[in-house]
Amino acid sequence: MKKIKYTMLVLLVCSITISCFEDKDDNPVSTSEINDFVWKAMNTYYLYKDGVPDLANDRFSTSEYNSFINSFSSPEDLFESLIYQRTSIDRFSWITSDYIALEEFLSGTTLNNGMEFGLVRYPQSNSDIFGYVRYVLPNTNAETQGIQRGQIFYAVNGTPINDTNYISLLSQNTYTINLATYDDNNTPNPGDDTIIPGTESITLSKTAYTENPIFRTEIFEVNGENVGYLMYNGFTANFDTLLNDVFGEFIANNVQELILDLRYNPGGSVNTAILLSSMIAGNNGEVHSTEQWNSDIQPILDPESLIHRFTNNDDGTPLNILNLSKVYILTSRSSASASELVINSLNPYMNVVQIGTQTTGKYQASFTLYDSPDFRRQGANSNHTYALQPLILKTLNSVGFTDYNEGLAPDIVLGENYANLGILGDPTELLLATALQHIEDNGRISSQTFEPLEILSDSKDLLPFEIGMYIDN
Numbered sequence: 297m298k299k300i301k302y303t304m305l306v307l308l309v310c311s312i313t314i315s316c317f318e319d320k321d322d323n324p325v326s327t328s329e330i331n332d333f334v335w336k337a338m339n340t341y342y343l344y345k346d347g348v349p350d351l352a353n354d355r356f357s358t359s360e361y362n363s364f365i366n367s368f369s370s371p372e373d374l375f376e377s378l379i380y381q382r383t384s385i386d387r388f389s390w391i392t393s394d395y396i397a398l399e400e401f402l403s404g405t406t407l408n409n410g411m412e413f414g415l416v417r418y419p420q421s422n423s424d425i426f427g428y429v430r431y432v433l434p435n436t437n438a439e440t441q442g443i444q445r446g447q448i449f450y451a452v453n454g455t456p457i458n459d460t461n462y463i464s465l466l467s468q469n470t471y472t473i474n475l476a477t478y479d480d481n482n483t484p485n486p487g488d489d490t491i492i493p494g495t496e497s498i499t500l501s502k503t504a505y506t507e508n509p510i511f512r513t514e515i516f517e518v519n520g521e522n523v524g525y526l527m528y529n530g531f532t533a534n535f536d537t538l539l540n541d542v543f544g545e546f547i548a549n550n551v552q553e554l555i556l557d558l559r560y561n562p563g564g565s566v567n568t569a570i571l572l573s574s575m576i577a578g579n580n581g582e583v584h585s586t587e588q589w590n591s592d593i594q595p596i597l598d599p600e601s602l603i604h605r606f607t608n609n610d611d612g613t614p615l616n617i618l619n620l621s622k623v624y625i626l627t628s629r630s631s632a633s634a635s636e637l638v639i640n641s642l643n644p645y646m647n648v649v650q651i652g653t654q655t656t657g658k659y660q661a662s663f664t665l666y667d668s669p670d671f672r673r674q675g676a677n678s679n680h681t682y683a684l685q686p687l688i689l690k691t692l693n694s695v696g697f698t699d700y701n702e703g704l705a706p707d708i709v710l711g712e713n714y715a716n717l718g719i720l721g722d723p724t725e726l727l728l729a730t731a732l733q734h735i736e737d738n739g740r741i742s743s744q745t746f747e748p749l750e751i752l753s754d755s756k757d758l759l760p761f762e763i764g765m766y767i768d769n
Contacts, residue, residue: 331365333667344380395683409500410436446717449473480715512721524551531564531634543616563633578619579606583694622647624731632656633765650706657703660687
């Protein structure tokens with residue numbers, strides 16, 4: 297990725313805004329000082345500042361500005377007041393009072409018991425929820441306790457889960473899940489499915505854990521050709537070298553088709569998304585995606601700096617490139633941001649066969665802003681650990697497609713069967729089997745469907761920070 301010269305950028309933006317007021321409060325830890333940082337950072341970088349009257353460059357005189365930031369009792373309250381259309385457009389900006397924890401999170405380290413789960417509304421219920429185990433991380437408490445993909449739980453600590461208590465129940469560092477059985481009544485219609493509470497329970501505890509996003513790789517033979525399968529669960533830059541190694545194995549085994557499983561991937565590094573796209577398609581030097589910033593920053597930037605291009609190397613290390621003309625991508629409502637960026641950016645260049653359900657709909661990227669003169673980590677105010685992770689740009693593919701608020705629609709609609717989830721990476725697992733069948737049938741659209749129930753949330757949604765899509769520099 298291109299490294300934007302943020303110091304120069306901030307100075308240029310400050311020259312046309314009032315965001316460079318001198319701080320008047322000498323209290324190093326006052327709410328007023330932190331609020332001042334919040335407003336200035338949002339005024340400078342927030343993607344949707346033009347839609348927020350209180351972020352306008354000419355909104356306040358100096359005295360009005362001081363009164364405004366002092367009217368909020370916490371930085372969180374001020375930050376939330378500056379968000380544009382929280383429920384529809386900007387669902388993803390956030391603030392933290394602990395950027396040390398945030399930095400660990402962005403590197404892939406979280407408190408985790410190893411049980412990755414989805415939360416689904418009961419059939420014919422507006423409030424009741426059940427959980428299902430998506431996968432179990434290796435060397436975790438969940439693995440030790442024998443948790444298996446496909447297990448269903450209806451309650452936590454004996455309390456049935458609903459749409460008002462699931463966050464408090466499942467955010468605890470230690471909790472007990474109460475298991476159940478999913479009964480589909482031997483019909484494909486989920487409307488008559490039931491959850492039958494059982495008597496077994498399992499207690500799980502969280503510890504610090506760094507997840508390897510490369511969860512499963514396989515190679516299958518179909519019609520005399522080798523088909524690679526990669527289940528990839530997060531765009532974490534620390535694992536880029538291992539990701540390149542996976543594609544090296546695919547090349548060594550003469551893989552001619554690829555099934556990329558992003559169904560549980562909430563996103564991450566934009567740069568990693570570019571690298572993955574390049575390993576799949578090649579297209580070195582072609583436009584992968586472009587950036588659109590707010591109206592103050594966009595005209596200041598060098599136009600070339602707004603363009604991301606497919607590449608053949610990662611900081612000088614050659615990429616292992618398949619040079620495919622078609623790719624199969626498995627998705628769900630939990631596929632978001634950088635996952636969607638890969639799909640959207642590959643679409644103009646190759647045949648992307650998307651199988652599963654609609655994605656999240658996040659085409660914006662964020663960046664960590666610190667309380668320093670240029671909002672970068674170096675020189676951050678040592679008297680507090682507040683930082684912002686606001687949306688600062690949106691991505692467009694090479695033909696300008698963006699703003700997919702409702703997500704990216706699949707070519708083959710197929711939800712998971714909670715009564716029989718199957719084994720990830722096994723050729724009989726429903727979504728993978730459908731992709732393999734499509735390859736075997738030379739592209740004939742499968743008639744197999746499994747109508748999905750509404751997924752309300754998942755384990756990654758309950759992490760202390762939004763993973764989303766972020767730029768690295």
